[in-house]
Amino acid sequence: MAKKKKILVLYPGTMNRARIALAVPLLLGIAKKRAWWVKYFDTAFYEKEDDSVIAKEKSGGFRPSPMETTPGMIPKEQLVGDVQAIIDDFQPNLIAITAMTCDYQYLMSFLPRLKIPKESLIIIGGHHATFSEEKVINTGLFDLVCIGQGEKTYDEILEKIEKDKPIDRIMGTVFFDKKSKKIKNNGLRKLISAEELWKFPLDYSFFDERYYKYPFDGKTVNMFWLEVGRGCPFNCTYCGAPQLRNKYTGLGQYLTIRPLDSIFKTIKQINKHYQIDIFNITHECFLMQPKVWLEEFANRWAKEVGKGFLIQTRVETINQEMLDILKKSKAPVIQIGLGIESGSKRILEEICNRKMKIEDLVEAYKLMNQNGFRTNAYYMLGFPTETREEIFETIDLCKKVKAQINSVNIFQPYPELPLTKMCIEKGYMKGDEVVPSVTDVSILQMPSISAGEIANLRRVFMLYAKLPKKYWPDIEKCEKGYEPNKDLYDKLLNLRWEYEKKHV
């Protein structure tokens, strides 16, 4: 009998909190089903300097959490030694990694320092690999790069390894022959149907209670990220979702809804071990699902779950009828998040390709607030060609929409986005820079506004938006000189929360 194969699944997550990346239960589940010996490692518990969730919390976007990071963080210096020890001890046949761009950059800070046994293959997939496949394979660190949807591709990779067959011709991968240094791009694989997709097994047995603890409304709750479908039909120029959809043109149906039975089966599976308080539904535009599906979802939620949930959707999908459907779920709390991004008509229409009216955004929040929904708003600053005045239009809009949760991000040019191409064409960047976190700095060198001013404005954005104008001179002091005015900044931040309590 052939020897049982061994796989190490590795997720180089960049947060200081434990979280289950959606691809990981799949990578674990498929390997387990194929009877592999499976180990899992992630970087959640290793200290990282920059964490966008903490940065947003510290600049007044969310209520301060009682649990800033997962308790018991490990010093970052121990990371390489710890991964090395697992590899030396386990001697995996395969190391499978999932990463978006931020994770990949972090991975590059430690993967090249590891001594990988000659016999161990390394494969990587996820959003970054899908859009930077050439750069990733050219590092010479990986045997295979998985491009796009991975379920079938990964299953086939494991099957080939089990049978000691060559892995150089698998659709949906780019292969690097470490001996001859030759690269073979096998092209994208056709998409599989939703039914087939959601039959692949998901394994959550590797995650303890720390993976569910998350701050919410100033408390720590059990939260679970629940996938209900994939894909968005819109074409915002700063977003990776249309990029993925477009890549699949002619290769099948990219927009998919997860069958309801599969959704509720996962909820039951998780609730057996961890009573989840809030489900964070990951769909780019939840309310664009057909009404019948939404009605059934809400009715089943009321009967089978009865807990709170969070969704993201587009402003165009917000109306009384949709809100009434959501209410049928009888969830004690429903949070709706909309991407606002900018309060400038020019930035929205000409730069972001978002053909929505500012008045509609204000009206949508009014309606959601009136109907008792908790609201979340996403903003971005530092778009190519943006000016200080336009950022203040966004601050002005934030004042008007009165969302409870505000997520203020700096635009970052991820690989191959239309806006990234524009930045390169305009000479705002070269294209090979490391992309910082969304709360760190802008890497764009623009004539309209400096990178420093963008970073400073992000830090005080919520103060300008939430405090009356009489405080603006003090806010400006903190904007222009944060370090010498830290005490004043903290005072204003406290005032921002007090003010909201009194006036909303």
Ligand code: B12
């Ligand atoms: C859900 C989601 C989140 C969730 C959960 C993310 C997670 N790690 O699980 C949350 C809300 C936490 C999140 C956060 C962020 N996100 Co996000 N997120 C998404 C979203 C909507 C879906 C991703 C997803 O989980 N899909 C389902 C899983 C199963 O798909 P998948 O990971 O792509 O994996 C498939 C394949 O890639 C492949 N595969 C993946 N790994 C592997 C490994 C192997 C070995 C193989 C063979 C195959 C394989 O198989 C899988 C199944 O088909 C995407 C948009 C999109 N349409 O992709 C953005 C997206 C991935 N996020 C993005 C960004 C920028 C962020 C943030 C930086 C945003 C922010 N403002 O803070 C943060 C980063 C936080 C952090 N440091 O980790 C960008 C990434 C761009 C890039 N180049 O990296 C995207 C594309 C959206 C966008 N705005 O452009 N995100």
Ligand code: SF4
């Ligand atoms: S609506 Fe949201 S998910 Fe869809 S393309 Fe725009 S930003 Fe991306």
